[in-house]
Amino acid sequence: MEGAFYMKKIMVIYNPSSGKQAFDEKVKNITSILLDNGYILGKFITQKKNDARDRVIQCCHEDWDAIIACGGDGTLNEVANGIMLGGRKIPVAILGTGTVNDFAKSLNIPKTPRDFCNMIMNELTMDIDLGRANDKYFVNVSAFGLLSSVAHETKKEYKAILGRLAYFIEGIKILPKELMNPIHTEVISEELNLNENIQLFILSNGNSIGGFKNFMPEARFDDGYLDCLIIRDTTLESMITILKAFSTAQHTSCQNIEYFKTKKIRISSNSSAVVDIDGEYGGALPVEYEVVEKGLKIFVSKYPY
Template sequence: MSELRSKAEHTAAIHAERRVCVVVNTRSRRGRHRYPRVVSTLRSEGFDLLGVFPVDDPKRLRATLDTALDAKPDLLVVGGGDGTLSAAVKHVAHRDVALGVLPLGTTNNFARSLGLPLDLTGAIRVFRTGKVADIDLGIAGDREFANLTSFGVSVEVAGTVKPWLKRVLGRAVYPLTALTVLPGHRPFRAFLTVNGKRHELLTHQLNIANGRFHGGWQVARDISIDDGMLVAYQLGSGKRLRLLLETLVRASTGRWRSLAGGPFVIGTEMYLETDPPMAADVDGEVRLRTPITIRTVPNGLRVMVPQSFVDS
């Protein structure tokens, strides 16, 4: 862990020297088409590009991020979806470099949680006019994550969704794909221990969120990626119809309740057991299984955000 400058010093360095490295996932059509514009816009905004790295092979993403960080930029600009940004989070965590997010994915949950503009020009403008903030980092088992750990239907949906369908349907592809997965999905029993209290539930879907958004829609009106808390919530119950109706209502209206109104469990650390044991989707990567401990590390990640972002 390197010694960090103050946020004000780091912000001043980015504004004055504009030393950046750029990593863009060009495997997706959106990333490939927008990559030249990303580079030209950054140059026109006066940024000193220490290194520019298009990545068309996901297996090379981590090595490319290491190479970019070796150039010692003040700002590491990363373009891609939530999976690409999750990989970048693991590299930037606890280091004296800020992550600059270019939202080039389908749902852009992480960018939405940071209050970033979702258009390319607006997102790049934040690098020039915004500020450095320290936000919470989630840890699931031994893996860092930025936004969400989920269990149940969404794990199967993530493995079923076709890239071409995401390009055509956008955010709607997830609830629509869930309709095809749900008829054959069996509910599971989850036991969640938080602050010494054990909660038991029967459900098809359980989410534990660090960020504010899931599937492109807000989890709750008063959740924050910078409040030091995780929020656990289920969609529906053990009833398929209830999950289906709840998913469709939220996907079509974006209507979510306040944390105070439930049904949410809030804490800094959660221990989850499931019957049967289940795979965990950690920011799009399915590599862990229950039982699992999930916790937050306050101020574990340095990012570039708009001046309006409330940084605690």
């Protein structure tokens, strides 16, 4: 069993605005099961940006044995940043209750309260990679360009009520404008160098993005690499072909797509392109990306590979 340990104290980091409101009952059931099995629990409810990150930094300097991250990809991102900044790799159990929650779905994290608690009590953990974007860390994905801003521009109240449909509605609103405005980008890496207009840049740790599996078909959380996908500037007809190919995971062989693995890559532009990091606003270009190998320890019910 990788990283086996004997824990009793668990901090529950809980984002009440993530996903549909029914998840509150799920959190209560999980805490009840763990308390019945002798665990000591703390609960921290986030109220604003970086609350989860700051509380996890404190946890790293206290005697907590594990953390349960209750929320979407943004909540998990803050927890991961807190662990990196706090300097102690506390194991994290991911209770994916956000609108899409790509990361939890990619790892097949148990969905029922009983199975989720069994995963924690079995104490099977896995060390996974993280990405670093300048001074920020990400768990699953960083992107800019076509539709990449949808996640952080969609209002939280719409996400809670409409779920994934909220993303589609926002995407339809901005797609025509973005197709007409490619971003002139310079990419510097060992694997690829280019200096031209592109429609989309995505750097990912996992294979699921925006709720779609196999978006990055060769991605693994523990291979020491980040997977990069670039859509070069193209015609509307070609873009439609590419978008159709995503549904069958054949997109990486399409013309005008670059797909490769990298450990380090620098992206710059003469425009003020906005970067998305795990579904949240991540600032503007330029960005230096680098993989952080085995930066986060997570609970799993079984190894995914």
